[in-house]
Amino acid sequence: MKATVNKSTCIGCELCPSVCPEVFAMGDDGLAYTIVDEIPTDAQATAQESADSCPVDAIAIQ
Template identity: 50%
Template sequence: MKAVVDKDVCISCGLCPSTCPEVFEMDDDGKAVAISGEVPEESKDSAKEAEENCPVSAITVE
């Protein structure tokens, strides 16, 4: 399972790193970014929660 943030859509709200800091962080440009590797097993539920709660649907976790 991988997580991707569409930086063109991201509004820098900070919800994803507050929901799942193991997978998401804010980049130097103020936009969210996901880890490049696989989502850790123990973080899958919170990564999906971040995807579902993103106000602009900028996150894909599959």
């Protein structure tokens, strides 16, 4: 599984790295980004929770 963050949609609320720091971090631009190419198996549930909780639906899990 992979996660992507749409930077043009992201509002920098910091929810995703607070829920799943194994996959997401905040950049110097104040927007979220992914820090792994593949979501680790033990982080798949929290990565999905981050996507489901994103207030602007900027995260895609594939």
